Amino acid sequence: MATVEDSAVTNFREYLRIPSVHPNVNYDGCIEFLKKQAKSLDLPLKIYTVVDRKPIVVLTWQGLKPEEKAVLLNSHMDVVPVFPEKWSHKPFAAEKDDNGNIYARGSQDMKCVGIQYLEAIRRLKSNGIRLKRTLHISFVPDEEIGGVDGMEKFVHTKDFENLRIGFSLDEGMASPNDEFLLYNGERSIWHIFVTCPGTPGHGSLMLPDTAGEKVEIIMNKFMDLRRREKAKLESNKNLTVGDVTTVNLTQIKGGVQPNVVPPELTVGFDVRLATDVDHEKFEAMIKGWCKEAGPGTTISYEQKNNFVPNTPLDDSNPWWLAFKKACDKLKLKLKPAIFPGGTDSRYVREVGIPALGFSPIINTPVLLHDHDEFLNEKVFLQGIKIYEELLQAVANV
Incomplete structure (x- = not known):
């Protein structure tokens, strides 16, 4: 008998089927999908428009102490172009093979992380858990073309200031071995x-x-x-x-x-x-x-880019200490590094907010921007469990 698919995987595959691909991305499909997710999670959703047709979507889970600095969980909705003839699966079909590998553009970079945030929150809420700090889950445009009309402009707005962010998480990169890559800075x-x-x-x-x-x-x-x-x-x-x-x-x-x-x-x-x-x-x-x-x-x-200091990984950074403690509890092998490319974290760090890049993807070939990009469903589901611990750790600092 066929195994019933986890609803988190179903949500992930639905998101992957939305072709939010450059050039000239239409984000309407992403917005409708995220509105549906917000409703199912009973979370308010707000759409910010800094540049026309470049929406910034933010879902909010209010903490027990909303006066405290909030945590930002950022991901981008856009994906890079594809060459369909080079793929063994249709790049926006989110097909799953017999090994549980889900093939789609954005499966690693980085629609996986956006859904993992939401599904970790869904599990925490269903277990009656409340967090001290507010979580803002942001879905931004145009990261793949530099974020100029997305996060780069957003961090300098009054709307962003009103979110009162104290710490941010964003994407990292897949690891081909059992080490989880952690990025605290970018060139x-x-x-x-x-x-x-x-x-x-x-x-x-x-x-x-x-x-x-x-x-x-x-x-x-x-x-x-x-x-x-x-x-x-x-x-x-x-x-x-x-x-x-x-x-x-x-x-x-x-x-x-x-x-x-x-x-x-x-x-x-x-x-x-x-750096x-x-x-x-x-x-x-x-x-x-x-x-x-x-x-x-x-x-x-x-x-x-301007010079932006790295986020410190020492006792001066309580967010890092909480993050590291949760990883130690889960017995994760962390490998700190400087991110080889560029992410929206550089804009967050530039306005003085500590930020870490982390994608809970191990034992997986690095295929972001490559043909046949995929993520295994077991690795994806493991990532949700990891975020359950991480979100509790950083939101209760």
């Missing part, structure tokens, strides 16, 4: 473009001061830095990619045809600054490279 994302003007002309000539010569200098400088950071990472087994500055050449623009020397060339780099890098010194170094390349060479930025 600063700089998307850098260097534009090099030069002498244009016929491709048969040896013209002076060409854009290509300047670009060569710039590319060599960035790639030399990349080699040094790569060597640092490879020489120390205790380091992860989040501990070094990564540099990747991502775009080269310019030129019209092979026999015409262009008047201008532009190169783009994705740079993620390690110990001095931003002013780093920018001064790049400006020095531009000066060395030659007159007219300029820098522009598509994205340039």
Whole structure:
């Protein structure tokens, strides 16, 4: 006889079937789904609009002491694009195989966590448990394209201030082994473009001061830095990619045809600054490279994150102590690290709120943004039990 599916898994699969995929995401399906969840949980729901068609949905479970600082449980509704022909299952069908693996875009990143928050609260409420602090469960837009019209703007509004957040949880990453990854900081994302003007002309000539010569200098400088950071990472087994500055050449623009020397060339780099890098010194170094390349060479930025301190993992942070105590009680192997990419936690930390990134996913291949992204239902259900303990711990600080 077929096993009856846990209602939490059914809710998870329903959420996954909503194609809140870039570009031009329509969040209406997510809003209707979350309204239904709020009703079933008997929780008030509020929709904030900072940018039109970019809703921020917040469900609230009021604590016994609402005057105390609240806890934010954040997740994002949007998911990255898919290439259906590369998937063995339809990417928005949430199909479950005989091993209990649920295939769908967003199964790891990060619709799982949003549902796990809600299902953990459902279980706590059904057991008559009340928490000291209020929980705000937020579902935000556009995280996958930088959160510019989502959390980045929301944290600077009066509506966010009125939530009175003292601590935040957000996404982490799947772990291929039995260690639960915990992130207390993120590198600063700089998307850098260097534009090099030069002498244009016929491709048969040896013209002076060409854009290509300047670009060569710039590319060599960035790639030399990349080699040094790569060597640092490879020489120390205790380091992860989040501990070094990564540099990747991502775009080269310019030129019209092979026999015409262009008047201008532009190169783009994705740079993620390690948390110990001095931003002013780093920018001064790049400006020095531009000066060395030659007159007219300029820098522009598509994205340039400010320096944001890591959330401390020591006795100065009572939220961390409560979180760690709950993990110890559950005998979880925690591995603290710096997140290799970027999440909405950087905006929360930037306004002075401690934040941790944590997804209770172990023994699972890391498939966020990849083809055939999946999460096993047993791992998903285990995560709900973990959140039952974690939410009680941090909301009763």
